[in-house]
Amino acid sequence: MPDIDWQAPWLADWRAVGEPIAQQVAAGCPQPQALNQTPAPVPVRFVPQAHLPEGQAYEDFIFSTGQVPTREGLHDFFNALCWMHFPRAKKRLNQLQASEIARAGVGQVRGPVRDAATVFDENAWLIQPSDALWSALTEHRWSQALVDLRAEWAHTRLWAFGHAALEKAVQPYKSITVHLWRVPQDVAEADLDAWLAQDLTPEKLAAKPFSPLPLLGVPGWWPDNEDPGFYADASVFRPRRRPASAEKPYANSEIRPPA
Structure with a gap:
């Protein structure tokens, strides 16, 4: 390992x-x-x-x-x-x-449903943001979300979930992108797992309410992002062009080959 x-x-x-x-x-x-x-x-x-x-x-x-x-x-x-x-x-x-x-x-x-469940399992990241921050993230207003609202990240809770994203982050690179899933402000950390289990309904998953976030763009998580110019890379911090429901980043992987 x-x-x-x-x-x-x-x-x-x-x-x-x-x-x-x-x-x-x-x-x-x-x-x-x-x-x-x-x-x-x-x-x-x-x-x-x-x-x-x-x-x-x-x-x-x-x-x-x-x-x-x-x-x-x-x-x-x-x-x-x-x-x-x-x-x-x-x-x-x-x-x-x-x-x-x-x-x-x-x-x-x-x-x-299976497609979205796989995306969640492999790549989800949980976030508990303010309305202003969530709006900026979902609309890909990266400069506002990660520079103008930078102070908010000190009290914006994040939780890792997707194991494929964590595997990639062992050798971090700028374009690692996770799928954010919003946690309401009234959910206590002690109740997070129980809340999430109930929130993962077929209907909600099928609607794919994800929002992408390049992981190393999280303020305080990578030295280079102290420079606002870090977020000007449109190949990583992309403008919003199509709904998240159109994204299908994972192939069908449920049948594993025998060892």
């Missing part, structure tokens, strides 16, 4: 649980075994990838067995950490995926 900078601001909430597990894996412990030793309450067990029968959908296997096939490496490591931090929301996403698979089968093209 590559070295993880546990001092990175996007890993602040995950450090206490994740760093000791990463140390065990680095010392030679098989990843599923190290993950199962965590004291964090988790509604699933992590098993080697070889436990997934050939041809069975990954989400369906998790739903029917309560076991998560886990490969060595960062992608499945961060997926497991998300199960530890958001057990109810992860279980809800799995239920939605399994329900859609049972209804429509696994095809080359996902329906809108």
Whole structure:
């Protein structure tokens, strides 16, 4: 497993649980075994990838067995950490995926609910912004959101969720972009997982209420963004051109090859 900078601001909430597990894996412990030793309450067990029968959908296997096939490496490591931090929301996403698979089968093209659930699982970031900040972000008014309203970020809560985004951030680069999901101001952090599990409805997911944000643009998270010119790069901080519902950044990945 590559070295993880546990001092990175996007890993602040995950450090206490994740760093000791990463140390065990680095010392030679098989990843599923190290993950199962965590004291964090988790509604699933992590098993080697070889436990997934050939041809069975990954989400369906998790739903029917309560076991998560886990490969060595960062992608499945961060997926497991998300199960530890958001057990109810992860279980809800799995239920939605399994329900859609049972209804429509696994095809080359996902329906809108499965597509959005995959985007959320892989790439979501939770944010609790003011109305002004959320409006600027969703309308891609980057200078206003990240320069003019910069002081707001000191009290704007952010929570990592998407494990693919975290995998990329181990070796950060400017264009890493996450999909923001808004958390209302009246949701307490202690209630976040329960709130999110209820908020993840098929109807809301199908509408894809995501808003993109280049991760390294978060004020205070990357030295270069202290210069307002950092945000002038239109290849990264893009103007709004089409609704988020038109974005389909992930391929159909529910059937994993046998180990």
